[in-house]
Amino acid sequence: MNSATHLASILVSLSIVLCSITNVRGGYKPSDSILLSCGGSSDGNDADGRKWVTDTNSKFLPGSVKSTVVTADYQDPALPLPVPYMSARVFTAPATYSISVNKVDRHWMRLHFYPATYPGFSSESAYFSVSASGGFTLLSNFSAHVTAKALSLAYVVKEFSLPASEDGIISLTFTPSDKYNGSYAFINGIEIVSMPDLFSQPASLVGFSDQTLEVGGVGLQTMYRLNVGGQYVAPSNDSGMSRTWYDDSAYLYGAAFGVTNEATDKVRVDYPDAEAEYIAPTGVYSTMRTMGPDPTINRNYNLTWVFSVDGNYTYVVRFHFCELVHTKVNQRVFDIYVNNRTVYEDADVIAWASSKAVPVYKDFAITVTDGPGDDQLWVALHPSVDAKPQYYDSILNGLEIFKMSSSTGNLAGPNPEPSQMLLKAEANLTAGSFKTESHSSSVIILAPVGGVVAAAVVIAVVAVLYKKKGRMPGNDSNGMWLPLYGHSHTSSNSKSSISGKSSAGSNFANVSAICRHFSFAEIKQATKNFDESLVIGVGGFGKVYKGVVDGVKVAIKRSNPQSEQGVNEFNTEIEMLSKLRHKHLVSLIGFCEEDEEMCLVYDHMAHGTLREHLYKTNNTPLQWKPRLEICIGAARGLHYLHTGAKYTIIHRDVKTTNILLDEKWVAKVSDFGLSKTGPTMNQGHVSTMVKGSFGYLDPEYFKRQQLTEKSDVYSFGVVLFEVLCARPALNPSLPRDQMNLSEWAMNSLKKGALNDIIDPVVKNQIAPECLKKFVYTAEKCLLEHGVDRPSMGDVLWNLEFALQLQETFENGGSPSADGADASGSFASSSDSVSLTSDETGVSRGLDDPAQMSTTAVFSQIVHPSGR
Structure with a gap:
């Protein structure tokens, strides 16, 4: 064979190989x-x-x-x-x-x-x-x-x-x-x-370091499939197997939410071979959740997820890892725990993968017994202190949990138990009865709903789950909604039939199936014919009455015919809340549309609005830490609206009177009458008539009539200063330079005089570093241009970090008071810390290269946009 022929043969062979690789990399091609x-x-x-x-x-x-x-x-x-x-x-x-x-x-x-x-x-x-x-x-x-x-x-x-x-x-x-x-x-x-054979490798058996369990020959049921640190991945974006990957934030335990990040354009996931691409799509490996910038805090807590499972089965827990930042061994080393057992010590993704951006996965098998309280599976990560890594941190990109069939081939679990109150309400509705006996109201009515949030396990389940573990904090703001794998998600084709006012609720046939439709007679009975002594609030829509439905306290909002908010807001409220269920969103129980009357029935919030506990009230003003926890709860609710569903929901009326507090002081965002579905990736904004509340209104939205989720961020920044300063967003009785809270706060910040406007009730309670973080966050929310403002996810992370700083201070810790002098005066955070950037792309303070500075909070990793 001459050299030309030989070269041609090589080229043909190479082209065949390349074509084969190209076809494989296009995704798995199922034979069936x-x-x-x-x-x-x-x-x-x-x-x-x-x-x-x-x-x-x-x-x-x-x-x-x-x-x-x-x-x-x-x-x-x-x-x-x-x-x-x-x-x-x-x-x-x-x-x-x-x-x-x-x-x-x-x-x-x-x-x-x-x-x-x-x-x-x-x-x-x-x-x-x-x-x-x-x-x-x-x-x-x-x-x-x-x-x-x-x-x-x-x-x-x-x-x-x-x-x-x-x-x-x-x-x-x-x-x-x-x-x-x-x-x-x-x-x-x-x-x-x-x-493809995704289970060819045996799983390490938890509790038996030298034993493994073969998975390939058994039946499996998918219990959970999560894109950790990322968003929903649709079946069409999977690796050819039509799998669905869900956001993991619903399952996080405790206040430690960690930091989520996404690979930049310069960092591409590099699969080691064609088969590895089938394990999980790039959408999973290109996002991650880590613990945060402070090594001291990280050493003292675990990044933890909690899952409900069926007892008496063995589960395979698959961890997906892809290091997107570090490049060397021993930079990030951590331990992995499942159900409080150590399953892997000194995990080092770079050591496993040999390179940055290369995916790896690890399988562990654990048996969950069928005893009392043994219906949860806990997963936790913790920095490995003994390994003395360069950064005390942990990382996770994806998580899957599979139930293994028993020796008899059984995979079946019991039906979930519905709330007794839900069953009773349904029975009363079917029988046409309506009772108002005044017995315990500790159970909340939750209507069956659709949508991605409708895939929620009711919050009562979360409460039971935590109490069974004996780890239910009295004022824990976590829990949130828990979508089990495979449940419904919002689609662009999901439409409600709501179309305006009518009698007998004829336009609400679809919504009636997912939330209760009350008759006007039932509403009158619940409110004692709208007794004025039961009025607990007045808003743009009308008066809000306290009522009782099946022994449960509710809040009933009745429309005012003279109100500017009418049919459209009524319809929007029902359409939004009938599809949303989240611990930090107020729950819609039902509605009434009859005889020209429009009423909305909600869970009753025992402690009313946030504003009622800040100023101009007979209530005792809240202390600092509860205020901070309430802000975190509200931020979680808004973050969910912006990222939890397939399409962004913009609240458009964020203010302290629309943040309600239940009997446990858990914050819930309310009043969705002005809410809008957010822009698509191609739009960037929604052009719409300006609506909202003056004092909280995003000036960019007001000028350009272009709405984005950053408009909510601006309004929330005003809320943060309102919480800190305990004064209204607008007060016409004050001098001109003090009328608008956001302008006054920003000007005071620039002058270094913020201490003069902090609420005296809490001024001496706030840890200096907590104040620095809190104010910096509020300041960034109020930036003139929306593109410069942080996302609600970033705001949430910073508030949680501020809470950790406050708790460290209260527990006797002594964080650096950089940025606050002995008198407590505060300089603008944008001027207080200089930054540099190391080879990892993480911005860090010059004074402490091992810790991230407070001004780097919105750039913790290369490109923090993947929330």
Whole structure:
């Protein structure tokens, strides 16, 4: 062979290899991808553009199988698209799908259930089991209705991973329960997608350092799949396997939220081989959560997540790591704990991966017993002090938790238990009764709702979870919403039918399915015919009355016909809150639209508004630490609005009277009548008529009529100064230079005279470093241009850090008082610390290269935009 021929042969071979790599890097190409729309009259596409084929007359369901095809009576606003949820196939006797697949691969199996009302079938009667070939029991005595009601879901998705089928057939059998008369089984959609061998490596067995557990030959159920430090990753953005990755912030325990960051354009995830790309997509490895800039604080706490699980099963916990900042061994070293057991000491991602930006993962298997309180799984990270790393910090990019099938092939867990108050309210609603007995009101009514927040496990579950662990702080502001894997998410196609005022709530058919529709007679009974002695507030919409519904205290907002806020705000409030459920957002219980009356029914907030505890009130003014905790709670609520759903929600009326406090002083953001869905990535802003409250209004929004989430950040900055100074945002009775709080505070800050305007009640309570951090945060929120302001996620991190500084001070610590002199006067933070940047890209103070300076709080890592 001559040299030219040899060279040509090499080039051809190289091109084949390159093409092969290119095809692989384009994502996994499943050999089987079967999407069945059960009961569908024709094929159709879902919200991710995937084609679902009808199972009618298909080869997968024998003609001898007796079934009924039904269509849901209504489409929940939270459904992404009708396919595959609006049609269902119902079985009153055991029925089996037989689906031909390749014999080599494992397969994902996803079962989609929409527990709506179907003609001739009540969703409450559907109790059934689902089994798969290979001897696997996937669901037992399962009720999609109970699950959706208890967990506030619009629809339910169960995901399993089954080992390769020996005969090339996956059989899926639906069996109505014999425990309930009239039970039936139903299914809306079935997905079967082949998958690469993601479980070829054994998992390290927790508690047995020298033992491992083989995972490849067992059935698995996906319990949680989280993009740690990042946002929701849609199935269409996965590595070809249509997996869904959720934000992890809902599961974080305690006040330590850590810092989230995203890789810059200069840092690209570098998979070590083609197979590694299938483990998790770049959207997971390019974001991360770390502990924060202060090594002293980091040494004294764990970065912890908490999960509810089924007892008496073994779980595989998969940690995903990708070091995006450091480049050397022993720069960031940490220990990993699962259920308070050390599973790995001195973890060093660079040592594992040998390079920056290279993904790695670690699997650990742990058995959760079935004893009292053993229904949680705790994951924690802590800096390894013994290793003496350069930076005392921890890192995590992604987390997955899989339930392993038992020795008998069982994967089924119990149905979640719904709130007794919810059951009682539902029973009363069905019976048309309305009781107002005045017994304990400690239970909150929570309506079943849709949307990404509607995937929330009710806060009561969180409270029980923490109390069982014996770690429920009396004033803990964490907990938040807990979306279980596979639940619904907001889509651009989700629309409500709300369209203006009418009688008898005819325009609220869809919303009635997800929050309670009260009659006007019920509202009058609850408020004793709107007794003026029950008025607890007056707002732009109208008066707010205290009332009682089924023994539970509620707040009822009644519209004022003369108010400027009318039908549009009423509709917006219902549409927003019927889809939102979060610990730091006020809960909407229901509404009334009848006889030209519009009323909204909320949880009652025992301690009223934040403003009522700051100034011009008979209440005792709040001390500093509770004020700071309330600010953190409100920031969490706003951060969720901006990032927790698929589309940004801008509140547009952030102020101290719209921050409510419950009986435990937990802050909840309220009044969504002016809220707007935020801009898309291509828009950058929403052009809209200026609305809001003067004193809190973003001047850039006022001038340009272009709304962004940074308008909420500006308003929140005013709230922070209002909390610090205990005076209104606007006070016309003061001299001109003092009328506007934001202008007065900023001017005082520039003059170094901020100490003169701090509330005397708390002036001597605030730790100097806490004050520095708090004021710096408020100052940045009030910057003239929105693009220069921090995100709410950054604001939240800084307030949490300020709280840590305050607690350190109160516990006898002595943080540096740089920026505050002995008299407590305060210089502008922008002038108090000079910065440099080391080779890691992290800005740090010159005086202490091991710690990040306070002025670097919005650039903790290279590019902190991935919240």
